[in-house]
Amino acid sequence: MQFAPVAPRLSMGVGYVSATELDFYELLEVERGADDKAIKSAYRRLAMRYHPDKNPGDAEAESRFKAINAAYDCLKDPQKRAAYDRFGHAAFQQGMGGGGPGMGAEFGDIGDIFESIFGSAFGGGARQQARRGADLRYDMEVTLEEAFHGKQSDITIEVSQVCKPCGGSGAEPGTGKRTCNMCAGHGKVRAQQGFFVVERTCPTCHGRGEVIESPCRACRGEGRVDEPQTLTVDVPPGVDSGTRIRLSGKGEAGPFGAPPGDLYIFLHVRRHHVFERDGTTLMTRVPITFTTAALGGLIHIPGIDGDKLALDIPAGIQSGKQLRKRGAGMPVLQGRGRGDLVIEITVETPTRLSTRQKELLQELQATETGDECPQSKGFFDRIKDAWNDLT
Numbered sequence: 576m577q578f579a580p581v582a583p584r585l586s587m588g589v590g591y592v593s594a595t596e597l598d599f600y601e602l603l604e605v606e607r608g609a610d611d612k613a614i615k616s617a618y619r620r621l622a623m624r625y626h627p628d629k630n631p632g633d634a635e636a637e638s639r640f641k642a643i644n645a646a647y648d649c650l651k652d653p654q655k656r657a658a659y660d661r662f663g664h665a666a667f668q669q670g671m672g673g674g675g676p677g678m679g680a681e682f683g684d685i686g687d688i689f690e691s692i693f694g695s696a697f698g699g700g701a702r703q704q705a706r707r708g709a710d711l712r713y714d715m716e717v718t719l720e721e722a723f724h725g726k727q728s729d730i731t732i733e734v735s736q737v738c739k740p741c742g743g744s745g746a747e748p749g750t751g752k753r754t755c756n757m758c759a760g761h762g763k764v765r766a767q768q769g770f771f772v773v774e775r776t777c778p779t780c781h782g783r784g785e786v787i788e789s790p791c792r793a794c795r796g797e798g799r800v801d802e803p804q805t806l807t808v809d810v811p812p813g814v815d816s817g818t819r820i821r822l823s824g825k826g827e828a829g830p831f832g833a834p835p836g837d838l839y840i841f842l843h844v845r846r847h848h849v850f851e852r853d854g855t856t857l858m859t860r861v862p863i864t865f866t867t868a869a870l871g872g873l874i875h876i877p878g879i880d881g882d883k884l885a886l887d888i889p890a891g892i893q894s895g896k897q898l899r900k901r902g903a904g905m906p907v908l909q910g911r912g913r914g915d916l917v918i919e920i921t922v923e924t925p926t927r928l929s930t931r932q933k934e935l936l937q938e939l940q941a942t943e944t945g946d947e948c949p950q951s952k953g954f955f956d957r958i959k960d961a962w963n964d965l966t
């Protein structure tokens with residue numbers, strides 16, 4: 576487990592349904608040269624079949640429905656279709672024209688574009704390396720106490736795993752693979768584009784150079800299936816809202832046995848009813864009686880670690896005064912020591928005095944000369960001057 580900057584390919588939310596990586600033409604079950612009419616009618620037929628209303632609760636159908644929409648959105652537009660024919664999925668990434676609905680960050684890598692344009696300059700001709708599975712995000716809420724002590728937490732997430740029957744190959748057990756006819760096993764196809772010879776990932780085998788004879792029934796040839804997985808997350812002491820924990824290799828399985836992505840745990844620390852937090856500093860407001868404020872004394876307040884903290888109130892303290900307890904704040908994440916606790920004092924004026932107490936206060940009042948409270952005295956002296964000036 577380690578801490579890492581946020582992954583650029585991060586997909587949002589748990590249970591993220593991977594957009595299918597099938598070729599748009601394959602998705603719509605049409606030939607590459609199909610005309611607009613054929614594409615439109617294929618889209619209607621398939622959209623009807625996979626529509627969420629017809630497949631309630633079927634995440635796979637929903638994912639396919641989205642992918643079909645994305646494919647149609649692209650292929651119905653002559654400009655987008657031309658770009659797609661040249662660059663494949665990469666055409667709809669990183670500002671190369673808008674993606675359709677359901678087009679996740681998973682489609683291709685920016686490298687595909689460069690490969691397409693510059694071909695062999697980037698080692699083209701070799702079979703494309705299978706791309707990694709998607710990174711996932713999981714949001715976890717912890718209390719301030721948990722952020723203080725750290726905690727171990729089991730989470731269960733729905734995440735795509737390597738399909739067991741086919742071992743991730745996507746081929747039905749007992750059946751084999753054959754060399755792709757389209758690219759003769761190179762994983763790339765070349766086409767003349769004006770002055771350039773453009774090389775792009777083979778649309779039939781997606782760069783793998785081979786195709787499956789008969790797709791695995793368990794995973795529909797994808798080589799991975801969504802399965803709930805329980806993971807233990809170690810939340811170290813000192814985490815704050817915005818802290819991310821990376822669980823390497825716990826993201827989605829890669830397509831066709833490619834390495835898995837990572838899982839990022841995004842932490843959110845719940846608001847606390849006593850303490851406010853700013854980094855490693857904790858802040859709290861403590862009301863004290865006006866007699867304690869006047870005479871001083873020792874009070875006890877709860878610490879975030881569960882211990883009682885003794886706080887020495889100096890005589891004559893005012894409301895709003897801040898006291899500091901060194902080392903009584905939050906621990907330093909992956910470091911040593913603790914921040915401070917800042918205690919803001921509020922002096923509370925009594926509201927329910929007994930007759931006897933009132934008498935005592937009246938006695939006290941009778942002895943007042945005004946010098947006991949220099950601020951009040953100064954203030955009223957200034958007001959008196961102002962009144963005198965007016966008259």
Ligand SMILES: [Zn+2]
Nearest residue numbers: 738741791794
């Ligand atoms: Zn399988």
Ligand SMILES: [Zn+2]
Nearest residue numbers: 755758777780
């Ligand atoms: Zn091929």
